Amino acid sequence: MSNAVQTISVDLGDRSYPIHIGDGLLGQRLRQLVGEFRSKQVAIFTNPTVSSLYLESTLAGLSDFNVDVFTMPDGEAHKNLDTYNDAMDFLMDHRHNRTTCLVALGGGVVGDLTGFVAATFQRGVDFVQIPTTLLAQVDSSVGGKTAVNHASGKNMIGAFYQPQSVVIDISVLRTLPDREYAAGLAEIVKYGVIYDAEFFAWLEANSEAISARETQALIHVIRRSCEIKAEVVAQDEREAGLRAILNFGHTFGHAIENLSGYGTWLHGEAVSVGMVMAAQFSERLNRLPQGGASRIAELLECMDLPVTLTGDVERQAMLTAMGMDKKTVDGRVRFVVANAIGQVDLVADYSQAALDETLAAFCSR
Amino acid sequence: MSNAVQTISVDLGDRSYPIHIGDGLLGQRLRQLVGEFRSKQVAIFTNPTVSSLYLESTLAGLSDFNVDVFTMPDGEAHKNLDTYNDAMDFLMDHRHNRTTCLVALGGGVVGDLTGFVAATFQRGVDFVQIPTTLLAQVDSSVGGKTAVNHASGKNMIGAFYQPQSVVIDISVLRTLPDREYAAGLAEIVKYGVIYDAEFFAWLEANSEAISARETQALIHVIRRSCEIKAEVVAQDEREAGLRAILNFGHTFGHAIENLSGYGTWLHGEAVSVGMVMAAQFSERLNRLPQGGASRIAELLECMDLPVTLTGDVERQAMLTAMGMDKKTVDGRVRFVVANAIGQVDLVADYSQAALDETLAAFCSR
Numbered sequence: 247m248s249n250a251v252q253t254i255s256v257d258l259g260d261r262s263y264p265i266h267i268g269d270g271l272l273g274q275r276l277r278q279l280v281g282e283f284r285s286k287q288v289a290i291f292t293n294p295t296v297s298s299l300y301l302e303s304t305l306a307g308l309s310d311f312n313v314d315v316f317t318m319p320d321g322e323a324h325k326n327l328d329t330y331n332d333a334m335d336f337l338m339d340h341r342h343n344r345t346t347c348l349v350a351l352g353g354g355v356v357g358d359l360t361g362f363v364a365a366t367f368q369r370g371v372d373f374v375q376i377p378t379t380l381l382a383q384v385d386s387s388v389g390g391k392t393a394v395n396h397a398s399g400k401n402m403i404g405a406f407y408q409p410q411s412v413v414i415d416i417s418v419l420r421t422l423p424d425r426e427y428a429a430g431l432a433e434i435v436k437y438g439v440i441y442d443a444e445f446f447a448w449l450e451a452n453s454e455a456i457s458a459r460e461t462q463a464l465i466h467v468i469r470r471s472c473e474i475k476a477e478v479v480a481q482d483e484r485e486a487g488l489r490a491i492l493n494f495g496h497t498f499g500h501a502i503e504n505l506s507g508y509g510t511w512l513h514g515e516a517v518s519v520g521m522v523m524a525a526q527f528s529e530r531l532n533r534l535p536q537g538g539a540s541r542i543a544e545l546l547e548c549m550d551l552p553v554t555l556t557g558d559v560e561r562q563a564m565l566t567a568m569g570m571d572k573k574t575v576d577g578r579v580r581f582v583v584a585n586a587i588g589q590v591d592l593v594a595d596y597s598q599a600a601l602d603e604t605l606a607a608f609c610s611r
Numbered sequence: 612m613s614n615a616v617q618t619i620s621v622d623l624g625d626r627s628y629p630i631h632i633g634d635g636l637l638g639q640r641l642r643q644l645v646g647e648f649r650s651k652q653v654a655i656f657t658n659p660t661v662s663s664l665y666l667e668s669t670l671a672g673l674s675d676f677n678v679d680v681f682t683m684p685d686g687e688a689h690k691n692l693d694t695y696n697d698a699m700d701f702l703m704d705h706r707h708n709r710t711t712c713l714v715a716l717g718g719g720v721v722g723d724l725t726g727f728v729a730a731t732f733q734r735g736v737d738f739v740q741i742p743t744t745l746l747a748q749v750d751s752s753v754g755g756k757t758a759v760n761h762a763s764g765k766n767m768i769g770a771f772y773q774p775q776s777v778v779i780d781i782s783v784l785r786t787l788p789d790r791e792y793a794a795g796l797a798e799i800v801k802y803g804v805i806y807d808a809e810f811f812a813w814l815e816a817n818s819e820a821i822s823a824r825e826t827q828a829l830i831h832v833i834r835r836s837c838e839i840k841a842e843v844v845a846q847d848e849r850e851a852g853l854r855a856i857l858n859f860g861h862t863f864g865h866a867i868e869n870l871s872g873y874g875t876w877l878h879g880e881a882v883s884v885g886m887v888m889a890a891q892f893s894e895r896l897n898r899l900p901q902g903g904a905s906r907i908a909e910l911l912e913c914m915d916l917p918v919t920l921t922g923d924v925e926r927q928a929m930l931t932a933m934g935m936d937k938k939t940v941d942g943r944v945r946f947v948v949a950n951a952i953g954q955v956d957l958v959a960d961y962s963q964a965a966l967d968e969t970l971a972a973f974c975s976r
Contacts, residue, residue, distance in 0.1 A: 327692070327696055327699075331692055334692075334761055334767070334768055335761075335762075335763075338761060338762075338763040338764065338767065339763075362731075365770060366727075366731065366768050366769060366770055367767070367768065368767060368768075368769075369756065369757075369758065369766075369769045369770055369771055370770065370771065370849070391734065392734075393734065396699055396700075396703060397700075397703075398700075398703040398704075399703065401734075402699070402703065402732070402733060403699055403731050403732065403733075404731060404733075404734045405730060405731055405734055405735065405770060406734055406735065484734075484735070
């Protein structure tokens with residue numbers, strides 16, 4: 247176990263915060279990393295699965311605080327206003343005030359809900375994120391997107407709200423199921439494609455170490471992923487422009503998730519196929535040089551990620567799911583396309599034939 | 612009717628916004644004042660009372676937009692998560708997206724709820740406030756406090772979120788019931804006491820014109836009140852320090868509201884008595900020179916506001932309601948006290964005897 251802690255900064259003016267990355271950061275080391283809170287009040291938000299594995303070591307690191315633990319049910323289905331209301335009741339019942347600090351101990355669902363509660367409890371309290379999945383570590387720990395779902399759509403209710411700090415302990419990844427681990431790697435590959443050809447090449451050269459969850463490899467890929475996302479977010483905190491490049495592969499990916507019913511594909515798996523589709527689309531638009539799409543697909547396959555659609559997915563259904571049906575008022579859906587590995591653009595003006603051909607290559611009919 | 616529009620600016624960096632004040636600003640003039648929105652989507656949030664009086668003229672001013680109208684039930688009791696959820700359903704059902712603009716047409720309840728929906732629908736959309744009570748015009752239209760109530764407390768769930776603009780049409784005050792009008796004046800007197808002795812003297816000299824709701828007097832007091840609040844908020848957007856002075860009279864006032872059951876006293880009425888209590892407390896602390904408290908009380912009486920407690924209010928109950936019971940962890944409640952008319956301080960270190968004497972002078976036992 248390496249004891250070094252690497253710290254990067256997400257630069258957002260007076261909303262800047264540090265991300266600490268290391269191996270074995272829970273327990274006593276947690277106390278130093280989170281520093282002082284505004285009072286002794288702390289509420290840890292977690293779920294039963296994570297709680298059984300990591301609550302004890304988290305509590306050990308916060309032993310000089312008065313800690314209450316809110317355990318929410320596991321799964322995306324509970325990231326809704328009902329759980330939000332329960333969380334508010336919990337904080338009120340336990341007499342938390344404006345000086346409290348919420349600690350999100352869990353994956354994306356716990357992080358998103360905790361962040362939204364922190365953004366809105368008494369008009370905003372401090373919160374700290376301890377993401378326990380690879381996806382949450384490289385994606386939702388940077389950017390301040392907090393949300394709950396609404397019956398009519400994911401993440402429809404939320405706020406942009408930044409944490410005080412993020413503590414990424416890579417040791418928690420050793421208990422992560424293989425599928426979830428791979429799903430996190432999809433977003434890591436994405437950062438290479440959209441921003442950093444050198445990082446992409448590093449992933450290719452070190453895919454075995456990554457798949458073996460080797461400590462130094464993990465620290466490097468998480469650190470670089472967070473850095474890239476932090477750079478993008480720092481330039482566009484509220485998603486007015488540049489931040490859209492983070493959606494590479496996601497327009498296709500969301501449609502896949504949507505058509506299969508949420509839960510069939512993990513988000514990262516759908517994004518993996520979506521990135522291959524986006525890359526092939528980019529080649530058909532004569533932007534990405536030939537061979538780029540297969541290079542991306544090969545890396546994803548090395549990481550045990552799917553690169554083709556399985557099951558019966560129709561072209562027309564994909565178009566509809568991407569919002570390209572007749573009901574769409576504004577007409578065209580914008581796509582993030584690659585000009586090279588490491589460089590992408592957001593385009594609204596593209597050949598419909600290239601899109602149709604791409605869909606035909608993946609869909610059953 | 613005067614056609615001049617006065618515009619002041621609330622300076623909050625990239626969250627700055629204008630407040631337009633004038634007589635007869637709904638209808639065609641509204642269109643110019645609000646300027647361009649991000650799209651043609653608009654949702655007006657209002658209640659049945661306000662809607663019957665001012666929806667038509669508001670719609671006339673927004674005739675080139677696609678406007679949906681969300682009518683929420685009247686009253687503080689409905690400023691809760693249920694109405695919030697209904698509002699979210701409404702926006703989704705009517706296919707509003709991130710480019711929509713919400714228009715709050717109503718008093719504080721409508722404004723607070725609309726603002727919180729705007730802060731959190733798809734992580735934040737634009738909103739415009741058209742406050743239709745005097746209290747909302749001089750208080751909630753400046754400062755970005757949005758909220759809904761929770762069973763265990765008022766405004767426990769919310770966000771700091773600034774509107775795109777505020778349009779204050781004083782002509783709407785002509786339909787406001789006398790009690791509600793007077794309740795708004797209490798906050799106006801407060802601005803004089805906490806920040807501007809000259810303004811306080813102007814209120815004394817012009818109390819008849821104010822009570823008669825004369826146009827020029829109204830425009831002046833609303834403008835100056837908004838300016839003062841804007842100056843305070845600009846220095847302390849998130850209520851870390853200075854902004855607390857806006858609570859002059861409110862610690863006592865909230866306790867009065869709380870003990871009487873919400874609804875018995877209007878907020879402004881409770882604050883009126885609370886300010887007289889705070890002023891007498893300030894005299895007993897040898898801060899406010901003798902005579903200051905009665906000068907404040909006289910002005911409030913001129914404006915048909917209560918200056919004494921009625922009914923059976925016990926001293927011990929007031930202390931408990933102010934959070935000074937044994938369960939309070941941090942011990943002392945801080946008070947805003949006056950050093951002079953026009954200058955106040957927030958104090959945590961004060962004579963308990965002076966507080967007890969003040970309560971004894973107002974309470975039944």
